[in-house]
Amino acid sequence: MFTRAAYTTATRAAFRAPTFAQARNASTQAANGAFGADRKAAAAWFAKAAAGSAILGYGISNYVVTDDRLAPVTKAVAESMTALQKKAAEYGIEMPFTVAHAFSTADHGLHPPHYPWDHFKPWKTYDHASIRRGFQVYKEVCSACHSMEYIHYRNLVGVSHTESEAKELAAEYEYEDGPNDKGEMFMRPGKLTDPMPSPYPNEEAARAANGGAYPPDLSCIARARHGEEDYIFALLLGYCDPPAGVNVREGLHYNPYFPGGAIAMARAIYDEVVEYEDGTPNNASQLAKDVSTFLSWASYPEHDERKKMGLKTLAISAMLLGLSVWWKRFKWSYIKTRKIVYKPGKFDEV
Numbered sequence: 087m088f089t090r091a092a093y094t095t096a097t098r099a100a101f102r103a104p105t106f107a108q109a110r111n112a113s114t115q116a117a118n119g120a121f122g123a124d125r126k127a128a129a130a131w132f133a134k135a136a137a138g139s140a141i142l143g144y145g146i147s148n149y150v151v152t153d154d155r156l157a158p159v160t161k162a163v164a165e166s167m168t169a170l171q172k173k174a175a176e177y178g179i180e181m182p183f184t185v186a187h188a189f190s191t192a193d194h195g196l197h198p199p200h201y202p203w204d205h206f207k208p209w210k211t212y213d214h215a216s217i218r219r220g221f222q223v224y225k226e227v228c229s230a231c232h233s234m235e236y237i238h239y240r241n242l243v244g245v246s247h248t249e250s251e252a253k254e255l256a257a258e259y260e261y262e263d264g265p266n267d268k269g270e271m272f273m274r275p276g277k278l279t280d281p282m283p284s285p286y287p288n289e290e291a292a293r294a295a296n297g298g299a300y301p302p303d304l305s306c307i308a309r310a311r312h313g314e315e316d317y318i319f320a321l322l323l324g325y326c327d328p329p330a331g332v333n334v335r336e337g338l339h340y341n342p343y344f345p346g347g348a349i350a351m352a353r354a355i356y357d358e359v360v361e362y363e364d365g366t367p368n369n370a371s372q373l374a375k376d377v378s379t380f381l382s383w384a385s386y387p388e389h390d391e392r393k394k395m396g397l398k399t400l401a402i403s404a405m406l407l408g409l410s411v412w413w414k415r416f417k418w419s420y421i422k423t424r425k426i427v428y429k430p431g432k433f434d435e436v
């Protein structure tokens with residue numbers, strides 16, 4: 087029987103806007119429709135397209151755009167880029183691209199192996215006895231050619247030496263100071279605030295004494311080289327005869343770890359060149375290890391403190407994380423446990 091209620095339901099059903107789910111299905115179908123009637127057909131379409139373009143790409147790269155055919159094109163492009171760069175440079179404009187150069191592994195140096203340094207472990211400090219021995223190696227061997235102008239005697243206090251030891255070390259050298267009340271410069275024994283003495287008065291003198299090569303300042307050398315202490319250790323012990331066919335210029339020495347292979351520094355570390363006061367065996371690898379540790383400390387003097395702060399931060403954050411999980415549950419508890427009831431209004435009851 088045609089009742090008023092049945093009429094209302096029927097018209098409502100006919101004119102009701104599509105639900106969200108219906109709308110979504112419709113748009114999915116429309117999107118799929120372009121590639122196939124359903125999901126399966128669309129997936130098959132994509133699989134065929136991928137396989138087809140892979141085979142086509144392989145064919146084109148192997149038989150059409152061959153290296154031989156490409157070479158003149160890349161050469162022409164590279165030449166015009168270089169010309170453009172040069173022209174732009176004439177007008178003082180710097181181009182955002184640089185010209186690539188071919189390189190070989192020898193140009194970049196042999197990659198040093200990774201050694202198991204104690205201080206690489208996340209919870210370990212530097213081996214301070216090793217820093218102390220390394221300083222002795224630096225002082226007795228390396229300081230003949232290398233300066234360390236950013237390391238002062240005061241930096242050694244509490245790290246490798248006591249205050250009185252550091253004062254004694256500083257007083258071994260004379261430093262220029264002044265002017266005094268007559269306006270003259272004078273010499274005085276070193277103090278804790280003085281830097282390590284430089285072997286040469288300036289870079290030119292250093293180059294003149296080393297066949298034109300400049301022995302770099304070692305204060306930050308670990309930071310300044312790829313491989314850091316691994317590199318320094320490998321470099322110090324890496325000297326060997328050049329392989330057949332490699333000619334090393336007079337005054338240079340073959341070392342595969344040095345970029346280019348020929349270094350102006352002669353081998354400096356040999357067995358027993360330094361006598362350790364603590365009785366540690368003084369073979370070449372021990373000396374190299376100690377001086378590398380010392381140079382690493384010089385580059386990262388904050389290392390021990392940083393690790394300690396890191397561990398503290400982790401411990402405190404772990405505690406705070408636990409607290410905040412508890413706090414969140416506490417704050418959200420009444421939202422999570424409340425009951426929402428829908429109470430129909432008057433209109434819906436028609």
Ligand code: HEC
Pocket residue numbers: 223224227228229230231232296299300301302307311318321322344348349350351352354355377
């Ligand atoms: C006889 C002088 C002399 C002594 C001693 C010496 N060096 Fe050198 N060192 C040089 C010269 C010169 C260079 C620059 C080499 C070059 O550029 O070809 C150099 C370069 C270096 C480099 C940089 C290499 C690079 O990648 O650029 C390091 C690191 C180094 N020396 C460490 C040491 C250590 C550590 C000692 C002590 C065990 C030491 N040197 C002893 C002369 C010396």
